[in-house]
Amino acid sequence: MAASFPNVLVFVVVFFFSSRAQQPYINNAQLNCYATNASSALGYSCNGLRPSCQSFLTFRAESPYLSPPLIAFLLSADTANISRINSVPDVATLPAGELLIVPVPCFCSGQFYQHNASYTLKSAGENYFTVANDTYQGLSACQALIDQNHFDSRHLKSGDQIVVPLRCACPTLNQTSAGVRYLLSYLVTWGDDIPTIANRFNADYPSVLAANNLTAKSTIFPFTTLLIPLTTEPTRISSAPSPPPDVSQPSGAGGSSNKWVFAGVGIGAGVLILLGFPSLFFCLWRRRRRRQIQRKKGKLVSSSEDYGGLPFKSSSTPSMTTPSPLASSVIRELLDSMTLTLYKFDELKRATGNFDEDHRIRGSVFRGIFNGDAAAVKRLKGDVSNEINILKQISHSNVIKLSGFCLHEGNTYMVYEFADLGSLSDWLHHKKNIFGDSSTSLTWKQRIQIACDVADGLNYLHNYTNPPYIHKNLKSNNILLSRDFRAKVANFGLARPVEEEEGGSRQLTRHVVGTQGYMSPEYLEHGLITPKLDVFAFGVLLLELLSGKEASFAKEEERREVLLWAAIDDILSGEDVINKLRRFIDHRLGDDYPFELAFAMAELAKRCVARDPAARPNMMEVLVSLSAICNSTLDWEPGDLSNSSPGSTICARLFSPLGS
Ligand SMILES: *[C@@H]1O[C@H](CO)[C@@H](O)[C@H](O)[C@H]1NC(C)=O
Numbered sequence: 001m002a003a004s005f006p007n008v009l010v011f012v013v014v015f016f017f018s019s020r021a022q023q024p025y026i027n028n029a030q031l032n033c034y035a036t037n038a039s040s041a042l043g044y045s046c047n048g049l050r051p052s053c054q055s056f057l058t059f060r061a062e063s064p065y066l067s068p069p070l071i072a073f074l075l076s077a078d079t080a081n082i083s084r085i086n087s088v089p090d091v092a093t094l095p096a097g098e099l100l101i102v103p104v105p106c107f108c109s110g111q112f113y114q115h116n117a118s119y120t121l122k123s124a125g126e127n128y129f130t131v132a133n134d135t136y137q138g139l140s141a142c143q144a145l146i147d148q149n150h151f152d153s154r155h156l157k158s159g160d161q162i163v164v165p166l167r168c169a170c171p172t173l174n175q176t177s178a179g180v181r182y183l184l185s186y187l188v189t190w191g192d193d194i195p196t197i198a199n200r201f202n203a204d205y206p207s208v209l210a211a212n213n214l215t216a217k218s219t220i221f222p223f224t225t226l227l228i229p230l231t232t233e234p235t236r237i238s239s240a241p242s243p244p245p246d247v248s249q250p251s252g253a254g255g256s257s258n259k260w261v262f263a264g265v266g267i268g269a270g271v272l273i274l275l276g277f278p279s280l281f282f283c284l285w286r287r288r289r290r291r292q293i294q295r296k297k298g299k300l301v302s303s304s305e306d307y308g309g310l311p312f313k314s315s316s317t318p319s320m321t322t323p324s325p326l327a328s329s330v331i332r333e334l335l336d337s338m339t340l341t342l343y344k345f346d347e348l349k350r351a352t353g354n355f356d357e358d359h360r361i362r363g364s365v366f367r368g369i370f371n372g373d374a375a376a377v378k379r380l381k382g383d384v385s386n387e388i389n390i391l392k393q394i395s396h397s398n399v400i401k402l403s404g405f406c407l408h409e410g411n412t413y414m415v416y417e418f419a420d421l422g423s424l425s426d427w428l429h430h431k432k433n434i435f436g437d438s439s440t441s442l443t444w445k446q447r448i449q450i451a452c453d454v455a456d457g458l459n460y461l462h463n464y465t466n467p468p469y470i471h472k473n474l475k476s477n478n479i480l481l482s483r484d485f486r487a488k489v490a491n492f493g494l495a496r497p498v499e500e501e502e503g504g505s506r507q508l509t510r511h512v513v514g515t516q517g518y519m520s521p522e523y524l525e526h527g528l529i530t531p532k533l534d535v536f537a538f539g540v541l542l543l544e545l546l547s548g549k550e551a552s553f554a555k556e557e558e559r560r561e562v563l564l565w566a567a568i569d570d571i572l573s574g575e576d577v578i579n580k581l582r583r584f585i586d587h588r589l590g591d592d593y594p595f596e597l598a599f600a601m602a603e604l605a606k607r608c609v610a611r612d613p614a615a616r617p618n619m620m621e622v623l624v625s626l627s628a629i630c631n632s633t634l635d636w637e638p639g640d641l642s643n644s645s646p647g648s649t650i651c652a653r654l655f656s657p658l659g660s
């Protein structure tokens, strides 16, 4: 690495010299972490007029920090402010090398001005030098890191969280009286010279020299900061990324121009020991426990609009105007907790065969293969932080797992655990399920198991997450089936936390969204949001499982839409209940179901879809009732028309993974 540094220094004489020194230039002192205690490497001293001020940093977009939220995350800055000042959309993926201005507050912290960022070491190869130079591009220096962190610089390990004091400063009295309002910490790169830098920011060349205690003869070095005094807020820098250093032909060597050429110097042995490569933890793929199953040729076939997701208008043109899908605070939290993987877009392209039609499951959902494991990749627009925030903290076998995501050109790509058998609605309502065949339907046992699974997942959401959540969009489209027909609740796009009813205040919305046939009367009519709304939808789901009918369907003879939930009252009351119910139950089951249990399930469903929310059971009660049905079903064998007596074994799974 050191060899790549040209050991050439070129000096160019310019005529101006200012004695109004403000902050000494670091002058490559940062290269030698131990052999010097130049205070210039520790930070800019607190010699300004004020102890704190607005300041600006620069940062060059570099993988993986290619979008404003990620850069904001790294620098403890604000995404919206970065977007605004650089006139780039929040979600833009920037070309590597693009220079961004990053507004940050600057504080006097003891002797030095600084803006604190925090960084968690990702790999064993990282050390104070690589963090300061490679990751932070020179916005900090190893001396400052050593000074302000208690971790022994020689025994750093991944997971250590360090303070990264970023080099900023506030204008001195002299500068302020000259009209300077801000100081910008510019990151010098290959090929830079002070006149050009000054020009770029409309700064006065002598004032830049003075601000850094430089003379016209001085040399500046890449990966160091240069203070630029500004009289107004900086604006977008329209600049092409700098060309790589041309070692053989240092421009300005002839002395005929005022170009400055910069080169590194030899590196002390101490630094060489410290060199390492920060590896990108982002690429780590959380290993799945399950191996990919080899499925026979045959794609998922479905006519349904969505795959546990909101319908997405398929569009290949990336939007540059969409609002931020993720707040930087969310990303920060996610990356810190490292529960989710941040994928690179290239990885997704590779996994999905470049989003090939063959990989399309439906709509904007693609099947991807990551290290041999299948996953569902879903493209979303708009704000998806809600769903990410919820799913990242949920770990339950009956809730679909989010393994990571990727931000790319205004879209968020979510990577979920793969549900091999598609959605429940495919199996219940559509002509073809994934086997391309309509004669196969779900057996009674499978239906009961699915009901129990969904109840388990919902009960977990309502009672065991912190905060508890209401799913708000429960429907058979959003229930996905694993290859052993176990159900997983998906699509948390509309989910929201349960708010405590304090002093009788109730959670209301004017923005009623949902699917016809699943929305409870109090939600439709008054926008009232309580967990009972999910209980209602769950009741509809039970009726779907029983009847094989859709939540709202056209009744041929009456030529009108019928809501499934509205039908159950009639069926279970009046004369001839038994025959009415038999006719209601999915004919594809034939006689292969225990009638008494079906009856019990219908009764439970009826209670769940009661008009009055207070009359509905809560999810815990539903789960208990269902567990009895599930339990009896386990004892029942197809063909066994006499109903079995309830056994004593408990559906073991039902009570297992409560809590986290
Ligand atoms: C401020 O400027 C005055 C003259 O303009 C100079 O004498 C003084 O040394 C300067 N102070 C600093 C801290 O640069």
Ligand SMILES: *[C@@H]1O[C@H](CO)[C@@H](O)[C@H](O)[C@H]1NC(C)=O
Pocket: 021, 022, 023, 024, 213
């Ligand atoms: C500024 O640089 C000169 C040498 O060029 C040095 O003597 C002086 O101490 C420096 N001032 C500060 C404040 O570092």
Ligand SMILES: *[C@@H]1O[C@H](CO)[C@@H](O)[C@H](O)[C@H]1NC(C)=O
Pocket: 035, 036, 037
């Ligand atoms: C660095 O500072 C220490 C005390 O803080 C001092 O003993 C040492 O001589 C200094 N080294 C250099 C090279 O200035």
Ligand SMILES: *[C@@H]1O[C@H](CO)[C@@H](O)[C@H](O)[C@H]1NC(C)=O
Pocket: 077, 078, 081, 103, 104, 105
């Ligand atoms: C964003 O910038 C505004 C004005 O420049 C500032 O007041 C605000 O504090 C900044 N926000 C954050 C989170 O830094």
Ligand SMILES: *[C@@H]1O[C@H](CO)[C@@H](O)[C@H](O)[C@H]1NC(C)=O
Pocket: 107, 109, 116, 148, 163
């Ligand atoms: C920045 O970090 C340093 C070292 O941990 C701490 O002393 C200082 O108070 C922090 N400053 C701010 C503004 O948080």
Ligand SMILES: *[C@@H]1O[C@H](CO)[C@@H](O)[C@H](O)[C@H]1NC(C)=O
Pocket: 001, 031, 133, 134, 135, 223, 267, 275
């Ligand atoms: C500092 O970081 C840059 C960019 O990662 C790298 O090219 C350069 O070699 C590093 N400097 C040293 C001395 O390692």
